Amino acid sequence: MSTLELLVFLPLLAALAVGLGAPARFTALGASVLVLLISFYCALNFSTVLEGNGSWQFASSRTLLEMPGFPKLSLAFGLDGISLVLVLLSALVLVAAVWVAPVESAIKGSSRLYYVSLLLIGGGALGAFTATDLFFLYAFHELALIPTFLMIGIFGHGEQRVRTAWTITIFLGVGSLILLVGLILAVGALDSTSFDVATLTALAKSTPIAANLQGWIFLLLFIGFGILVSLFPFHSWAAPAYAEAPTPVAMLHAGVLKKFGLYGLIRLALPLAPAGAEKWLHLVLILLLGNILYIGLVTIAQKKLDRMLGYSSVMHMGYAFLGIAAGNVVGVSGAVLLMFAHGLSIALLFGLAGWMRDRFGGLEFDKLGGIAKSLPKLGLLFGFAAFASVGLPGFANFAAEVEVFFGAFAGEDAGMSWIRWATVGALWGVVISAVYMLRAYRTIFMGPKPEKLETPSDLDWGARVPLLILLVALLAVGFAPDLLNQFIRPAVNGLFLVTAQ
Amino acid sequence: MPVYYLEFIVVALGLVMLMVDAFAKLEDKRSLARLGILGLGIVFLLLFTVEKPAATEGVLWKFYAAPDSLSLFFKGLAVLCTLLVLVMAVEYTPVVVEQTANPEPGAHSQAGLGEFFALPVFACAGLMWMASANHLVSIFVSLETVSITFYILVAYLRRNVGSLEAGVKYLILGALSTGFLVYGFAWLFGVTGSMELPAISEALAREGINATAALFAFALILIALGFKLGAAPFHLWIPDVYQGAPTPITAFLSVGSKAAGAVVALRLISPFLASSPLVGKVTAILVVLAILTLLVGNLAALPQRNIKRLLAYSSVGHSGFLLMAMASAPRESLANAMTPATVVAFYLGAYLLMTLLAFLVLSSLRAVTPGEDLDAYRGLSKRSPFLAFALVVSMASLAGIPLTAGFFGKLFAFKMAIDAGQWGLLVAGLIAAGAGFYYYLKIAVSMYFSAPAKGEETAIRVNPLTAAAMVVLMILIVAAGFAPGLIVRLLS
Numbered sequence: 001m002s003t004l005e006l007l008v009f010l011p012l013l014a015a016l017a018v019g020l021g022a023p024a025r026f027t028a029l030g031a032s033v034l035v036l037l038i039s040f041y042c043a044l045n046f047s048t049v050l051e052g053n054g055s056w057q058f059a060s061s062r063t064l065l066e067m068p069g070f071p072k073l074s075l076a077f078g079l080d081g082i083s084l085v086l087v088l089l090s091a092l093v094l095v096a097a098v099w100v101a102p103v104e105s106a107i108k109g110s111s112r113l114y115y116v117s118l119l120l121i122g123g124g125a126l127g128a129f130t131a132t133d134l135f136f137l138y139a140f141h142e143l144a145l146i147p148t149f150l151m152i153g154i155f156g157h158g159e160q161r162v163r164t165a166w167t168i169t170i171f172l173g174v175g176s177l178i179l180l181v182g183l184i185l186a187v188g189a190l191d192s193t194s195f196d197v198a199t200l201t202a203l204a205k206s207t208p209i210a211a212n213l214q215g216w217i218f219l220l221l222f223i224g225f226g227i228l229v230s231l232f233p234f235h236s237w238a239a240p241a242y243a244e245a246p247t248p249v250a251m252l253h254a255g256v257l258k259k260f261g262l263y264g265l266i267r268l269a270l271p272l273a274p275a276g277a278e279k280w281l282h283l284v285l286i287l288l289l290g291n292i293l294y295i296g297l298v299t300i301a302q303k304k305l306d307r308m309l310g311y312s313s314v315m316h317m318g319y320a321f322l323g324i325a326a327g328n329v330v331g332v333s334g335a336v337l338l339m340f341a342h343g344l345s346i347a348l349l350f351g352l353a354g355w356m357r358d359r360f361g362g363l364e365f366d367k368l369g370g371i372a373k374s375l376p377k378l379g380l381l382f383g384f385a386a387f388a389s390v391g392l393p394g395f396a397n398f399a400a401e402v403e404v405f406f407g408a409f410a411g412e413d414a415g416m417s418w419i420r421w422a423t424v425g426a427l428w429g430v431v432i433s434a435v436y437m438l439r440a441y442r443t444i445f446m447g448p449k450p451e452k453l454e455t456p457s458d459l460d461w462g463a464r465v466p467l468l469i470l471l472v473a474l475l476a477v478g479f480a481p482d483l484l485n486q487f488i489r490p491a492v493n494g495l496f497l498v499t500a501q
Numbered sequence: 502m503p504v505y506y507l508e509f510i511v512v513a514l515g516l517v518m519l520m521v522d523a524f525a526k527l528e529d530k531r532s533l534a535r536l537g538i539l540g541l542g543i544v545f546l547l548l549f550t551v552e553k554p555a556a557t558e559g560v561l562w563k564f565y566a567a568p569d570s571l572s573l574f575f576k577g578l579a580v581l582c583t584l585l586v587l588v589m590a591v592e593y594t595p596v597v598v599e600q601t602a603n604p605e606p607g608a609h610s611q612a613g614l615g616e617f618f619a620l621p622v623f624a625c626a627g628l629m630w631m632a633s634a635n636h637l638v639s640i641f642v643s644l645e646t647v648s649i650t651f652y653i654l655v656a657y658l659r660r661n662v663g664s665l666e667a668g669v670k671y672l673i674l675g676a677l678s679t680g681f682l683v684y685g686f687a688w689l690f691g692v693t694g695s696m697e698l699p700a701i702s703e704a705l706a707r708e709g710i711n712a713t714a715a716l717f718a719f720a721l722i723l724i725a726l727g728f729k730l731g732a733a734p735f736h737l738w739i740p741d742v743y744q745g746a747p748t749p750i751t752a753f754l755s756v757g758s759k760a761a762g763a764v765v766a767l768r769l770i771s772p773f774l775a776s777s778p779l780v781g782k783v784t785a786i787l788v789v790l791a792i793l794t795l796l797v798g799n800l801a802a803l804p805q806r807n808i809k810r811l812l813a814y815s816s817v818g819h820s821g822f823l824l825m826a827m828a829s830a831p832r833e834s835l836a837n838a839m840t841p842a843t844v845v846a847f848y849l850g851a852y853l854l855m856t857l858l859a860f861l862v863l864s865s866l867r868a869v870t871p872g873e874d875l876d877a878y879r880g881l882s883k884r885s886p887f888l889a890f891a892l893v894v895s896m897a898s899l900a901g902i903p904l905t906a907g908f909f910g911k912l913f914a915f916k917m918a919i920d921a922g923q924w925g926l927l928v929a930g931l932i933a934a935g936a937g938f939y940y941y942l943k944i945a946v947s948m949y950f951s952a953p954a955k956g957e958e959t960a961i962r963v964n965p966l967t968a969a970a971m972v973v974l975m976i977l978i979v980a981a982g983f984a985p986g987l988i989v990r991l992l993s
Contacts, residue, residue, distance in 0.1 A: 019890075065986040067993075069839035070916060075983065113886075139903035153950045173938055181931070187920055209863050486957070 002060030002363060004130050005088070007038045008140070011123030015116045026103070028115040029210070032094045032122060039091040046084055048486050052220035055494065056080060056198070057130055071187060071485030078132040080375070081491030082336050085484050086129040086263060089343045092121035092473055093255040093473075097248035099466035100436075103354045104246045107155050114155065118248055119149035125256045131265060134195040135181060137267075137347040138176075141228075141260050141490050147173055148253050149247070156244040159358070164244045171227060171237035179224025186272050188216050201271045211275045218276025221269040222284065231259035231321065238340045239310030247354025250435045254313045255347035259339045266332060270324070277327065282324045285422040291318030293425060296432035300439075305353050305363040308440055312433065313346045313388065322426050323404035325419060329496055331407025334400050340484060340496060341396035341474065345388040348470040352382050353462050357455040365440065375458045379445045381467060386472050391430060396477035396484075401430070403481075420447030435488045504551045504568040504633065507544055508626050508744030516621035517642050530611045531594055534587045534618040534759055538966075541625065543582040553955070563697060566635035569714075570992050575632035575764045576952060580854055583625035583757045585857045588747035589864045589971045590618055600658035600919060616659055621753060624650040626819060630971030635684045637696040640765055644682070644729075648675050651754060655746040667745025678728035679988035685721030692718055695831035702772035703987050705779065712778050719773050719783060723790070726769070727761030732790050732824060735799035736817045743813035748867055751809060754854050755816045756859065758977050763823055763849055764858045767842050774830050787828035792929040799933040802940045806875050812859060812941060818933055819852055825930055826914045838920065843992050844913045850988050851906035851981060855898035858974040862892045866962055873940040876988040878944060880953030885961040888949045893970045898978050900935055906981035906988075 001009075015032035018024045065073040071264060079087065098118055115132020124144025131137040138456050147446050149172075153165030189209045193286035209217065213380050216410070222233070228262055230238035238258075242250045270277055275283075295315040302308035320342070323335030372379030408423040459467075513988035517540075525531065553568055566572060590597075594614065602611035627646030634640040650676065656668020656777075690696055692714045693704035705715060727735035743751045773783045773926050798818030826844040863873075865888060870877045882889035896904035911934060918926040963971075981988050 050632070063986070064984040065989060067839065067843070067986075067989050069920065070913065072987070113882075134901070139908075142903045150949060153946065165950070166946075169942065177931070177935065183913070184919070266660075421850075 002077065003038060003042065003058045004079065005060055005075075006037060007042075007126040008077065008123060008130060010018075010035055011119040014497060015119035015123065018116050018119065019107065024112050024115040025098075027120055027428065028101075030099045033074070035122070035126065035381075036091040036095050039494035042079060043084060043487070044089060046079070046487060048081070059132070059357070061132075067176045071192055072196075074136055074194075075136060076133040076198070077130045078195060079130060080293070080494070081487035081489070082263070082266060082495075083129045085336055085340050086259060087126060087156065088484075089259070089340045090125045090129060090256045092470060093251055093343060093347045094118075096126075096351060096470050097251040097255075100251075100351050100463055101248045103351075103358050103463060104155065104248070104297050105358055107246065114151070114246070117151050118252065119143035120144065120147045121249070121252045121257065125252070125260070126163075128260050130276035131231065132197050133198065134187065134197055136178065136242050137264075138183065141257075142176060144257050144260075145176070146496075148249055148257070149263055151249045152241060152245045155246045157246075158244050160240070164240045167240040168237045169442070171490070172235065175224050175227030175234070176214075177224075177373065177454050178227070182217055182220030182224055185213075185220065186268075189213055189217065189271070192402065197267065200268075204272045204274075207382070208275070210315065211279075214276035215272040215279045216276070218269055218273035218280055221273065222265065222280060225261035225264045226271065226287070227259055227261075228264075229317050229320075230291075231261075231317065232287050232295060232314075235295065235314045236315045241306050242313065242350065243304065243306035244422065247350060249334065249359075250310075250350040250354070251347040254310070255343040255348060256444065258313070259343055260319070262317070262324065262335065262339055265324050266335070266492075266495070267367075270327070274440070281325060282418060285418055287323035288318045288473045289422055289425050291315060291321065292429035293432070294304050294458045296429050296436075297494055299427045300432065301437045303365055305356065305365065305368075305440060305444065305471065306350075308436060309346065309349050309353055310438065313342070316342050316346075318426065318429065319401055322408050322423065325422075326404070326407040326410070328407050328410055328491065329492050330403055330410060333485065333492045334403025334405075334407050334496070336479075336488045336492065337396065337484060338400035338404060339480065340492050341477065344446075344470045344474050345395070345397055348385040348474070349382075349466055351463075351467050351470070352385060355459065360453065365443045367450060368444045368453065369447050370445070371453075371455070372445035374455045377464065381464075381471065383441060384440050384471055388471075388478075390437045394475065395476045396474050396481065399478060405497050421447060427473060502547065502550060503554070503575075504573070504709040505565060505897065507547060507551070508629050509686060510544055510547070511541070511580075511622060511629060514544075515619050515626065518619040518622060522619065524535070527561075530614040530618070531591050533615055535797065537618055537622050538584055538973060540768050541587070541622070543581050543854065545577065545580045545584065547652075548573060548580065553979075560642045564634070564636045564639040564918055566633045566698075567631075568633065571767075571773065571842050572632040574850070574991055575760060576629045578760050578849060579625050579628035579632065579757065581623050582597045582753065582760070582853055582857065583628075585861070585970055585974075586621050586749050586753045586757075587618060587754060587859055588967055589857075590621070592861075592868055592967050593749050593864045593965060595745060597658065600660045600664070602660075604627040613657075613659075617654070617681075617747075618652055620650045621749075624654075624753070624757065628757055628761055632764055633718065634697050634765070634768070637701075640768070641682065641686065644765065645679065647758070648679070651750070651758065652677075654750045654753070655742060657750065658747055661745075663745035664747065665745075667742040670738050670745075671742045672726065678725045678735070681728075682725035684988055685718050685725060688714060688718035688721060694725065698768060700842070702775060705772045707774035708778065710776070715773070715776075715779055716782060719770075719779070720786070722769055723786065726762050726804065727790065729758055730758065730820045730823065730921065731794075731798075731817045732820050733793040733817060736794070736797065736820075739817055740813040742808045743816070744807060744809045744873075748809070748860060748864040749810075752857055752864075754861070755812065756849075756856050759820065759823075760849050767845060770827060771830070771841075784828060784830075788926055791821055791824035791926055792829045794818070794824055795926075795929045795933040799936040805940070807873055808863065808875055808878065808944070811875075812856070812946075815937070816856070817938070819848075819899075819939060821933060822911060822914045822930065823848055825923075825926050826917050828926065829862075829914075829923050831915040832837060837914065839917055841917070843989065844910075844917055846992050847913060847985070847988055848910040851898065851910040851978075854903070854974050854981070855895045855907055855980050857896040858891060858978065859899070860970060860973050861951050861967055861974070862888050862895070865967055869882070869973055873911065875944065875947055875992045876954065879947050881948040881988050884953055884959065885963065887963060887968070887971075888961060891975060892948065893945050893977055894975050896941040896945055898982070902939050904979065904982040906978045906985070909984060911984040
């Protein structure tokens with residue numbers, strides 16, 4: 001069994017073991033810590049010289065289906081710089097999510113199902129980011145989605161949870177179906193004899209798909225992946241789902257799983273249909289401004305912390321789209337770095353919000369206030385998380401957003417192109433996020449304390465350790481973005497070497 | 502061993518079961534079913550030892566095709582299906598006993614049970630023969646062997662009005678379809694001058710064939726096969742019969758009868774598709790039939806509240822995907838193309854696994870809860886996490902979610918339609934798959950999201966044999982979803 005097979009199947013086998021009766025929390029935590037160690041091992045032994053969509057490291061492949069008239073199917077895994085960063089993200093968030101899982105104190109009796117689901121989500125996400133076979137890339141993502149639906153429907157907060165579960169199921173199910181049609185169309189148009197992503201990319205380079213068809217394929221992939229990333233105007237599933245999902249599920253979905261859509265755009269849509277991407281650039285820019293500005297204003301109007309965080313995560317996806325729309329090395333690298341940074345910061349925020357919901361019994365702004373005085377550790381940690389989310393220098397988010405803006409504004413001509421106008425518009429998003437985050441911080445942690453509010457004891461180590469792991473990673477990458485950029489740059493470079501010719 | 506020994510062994514097994522039932526004075530007749538399961542298990546293993554003879558001269562081979570991987574695959578399906586139906590029948594025994602008990606004092610408490618276990622074994626022999634049938638007469642006789650056993654089995658619960666009604670409906674419509682089949686055979690014989698499939702194939706491919714008469718024969722045969730397959734608009738019997746028949750027999754009908762229809766359709770339709778004067782019209786008819794079946798089956802399943810009716814419409818929908826593959830046969834026989842036979846066989850293999858898993862859960866539940874309404878499944882995850890999980894795996898596969906066998910079945914069918922440029926079929930297929938997601942998911946939702954009904958919170962125990970069968974089916978579904986090559990390899 002290769003390293004990556006171990007990485008992907010460890011959580012899945014752990015889920016099976018828990019399902020069959022192994023001690024739930026111990027097995028889940030053990031497996032996720034092992035996953036984190038394996039992902040560190042991969043990062044330390046990663047060569048930054050190799051480039052391109054197809055120069056996989058730690059590669060392994062097993063042929064599973066050879067049939068005349070049907071592309072070859074193999075269980076193939078491999079890492080390049082982009083997927084390595086996302087594997088690190090998944091592993092970090094998985095450990096944190098499993099660790100803080102007891103924060104949902106209502107879920108005692110069914111903890112087995114609960115931990116099985118978390119492990120399946122984690123294993124599915126790791127599989128989706130490391131698979132180099134188109135089918136498994138798609139299938140592992142589906143595997144991760146299904147338990148999220150179940151978790152929201154069974155253990156979600158609030159009266160509306162079944163309705164919310166249906167909404168997210170229908171949205172993401174339709175998104176996946178559109179995506180599947182786009183992918184099948186692309187494989188068919190390339191006349192590929194294999195589902196291998198590297199083979200497909202090479203084919204798209206040597207014999208590009210007809211421009212008109214590329215336009216359709218890109219549109220299908222963009223909308224399909226876009227729905228998964230909560231692209232405006234297909235975002236309405238996201239905030240209620242995150243608000244009502246059990247805390248670790250919200251952390252995993254908003255932090256990790258949602259990044260699959262962006263990953264797919266970078267890994268598949270841009271290389272397979274570059275002409276289509278150019279053709280639809282204007283649409284992409286308008287929609288991403290919708291994400292940043294319109295959803296930004298919606299976020300300001302929220303009255304509950306979990307909803308606000310949900311909308312803020314929708315909003316920040318706009319920057320990632322901007323980096324991808326830039327279509328150059330700086331912009332796309334920035335988008336990848338942003339996926340990492342946003343994943344950690346939103347997981348941290350949802351973790352803290354979940355802890356607060358459990359202790360205070362609710363997250364309405366008007367029922368909370370002045371908490372920082374009695375709970376200083378919580379206040380400090382939340383402050384850090386809020387600053388990270390706003391994109392203050394010193395956090396990974398800052399480095400990523402700067403790269404995205406630089407990439408989007410880059411270019412040799414002097415005039416204002418569409419994307420430059422869009423960048424100017426998107427910059428206002430920074431102000432908007434500062435407004436809602438700082439306002440939320442002020443109402444919850446500063447000011448007078450409502451009389452009815454009871455104060456629980458401060459964050460204990462059980463909640464502190466996992467969240468600190470996320471914070472330390474955010475700060476480390478914030479101060480030294482090159483920790484990850486050394487992996488991302490060559491991979492993105494390779495992507496453009498392959499596609500630009 | 503020569504391949505036809507297997508049918509003899511299966512028939513002998515059925516006779517032995519009847520004899521034991523008549524003379525051995527068994528206290529618990531469920532041992533008969535266990536005997537049958539054991540015997541069929543041995544036959545299944547023997548399938549792998551079949552010789553493939555080089556020379557196939559003689560009278561027998563006129564009626565019986567030389568064993569190729571396709572016919573062996575279908576024989577395997579028949580044996581496996583019957584075996585699992587017997588497992589279900591063991592679970593379902595209390596219901597059969599209650600509905601067939603002999604009220605006379607001193608009668609055996611399980612008086613009517615022996616034949617319930619023995620008849621499926623005879624049907625199995627018919628199904629196995631059909632997989633190799635090579636001659637219109639042997640196709641007809643094997644098909645009738647299966648149908649007549651089914652007429653009895655569907656109406657088996659003789660104190661249950663629903664079962665009797667289902668039996669009468671099935672008998673009348675079945676007899677009608679047999680009429681169409683024989684009439685179609687007669688026309689086919691008239692057009693081609695032969696009853697042997699290879700000769701028919703040759704005659705149809707000749708220029709100057711009487712195309713009108715050949716198409717008439719095709720239409721008659723297609724009506725009869727549409728009845729067996731459950732293709733719209735010949736599906737009207739399906740919901741009522743599925744609902745009324747004893748659950749194991751519903752499963753047998755749903756898988757065995759469909760596999761029989763499919764294998765006969767593959768053998769009878771391919772000569773028409775290979776004939777250049779006919780292929781255009783035949784394809785058009787098949788496309789229309791496939792689109793109708795896909796849409797009717799899946800859309801009619803949406804509002805169903807009774808789980809057996811829901812599965813009945815879903816079974817119609819799955820026939821649509823089978824027809825989709827058949828209608829998309831490549832015009833020229835390319836070496837590098839998927840054949841309808843492979844796709845249909847794979848689809849049926851996957852369909853067997855997931856449908857029988859669903860029916861195993863159904864019959865385990867039927868033994869403890871009287872209702873077959875969807876409400877009976879509310880909160881099942883709390884009463885029996887194992888059964889709920891098994892049903893979710895089966896529903897996921899039926900819906901075609903990736904990493905289950907069902908996904909590849911659908912994907913292959915779609916790929917064939919794309920390669921053949923059948924865009925209408927593709928759109929109908931997408932609508933059908935989308936609708937499928939909804940109604941299969943509905944069952945999962947009511948099992949996991951709602952609490953059990955009042956007074957039905959008790960845990961459910963599953964009998965070990967059934968549980969083992971379920972685990973094996975679940976493993977196979979996921980394994981074929983990861984590595985469809987496992988099944989495809991059996992077919993080449």
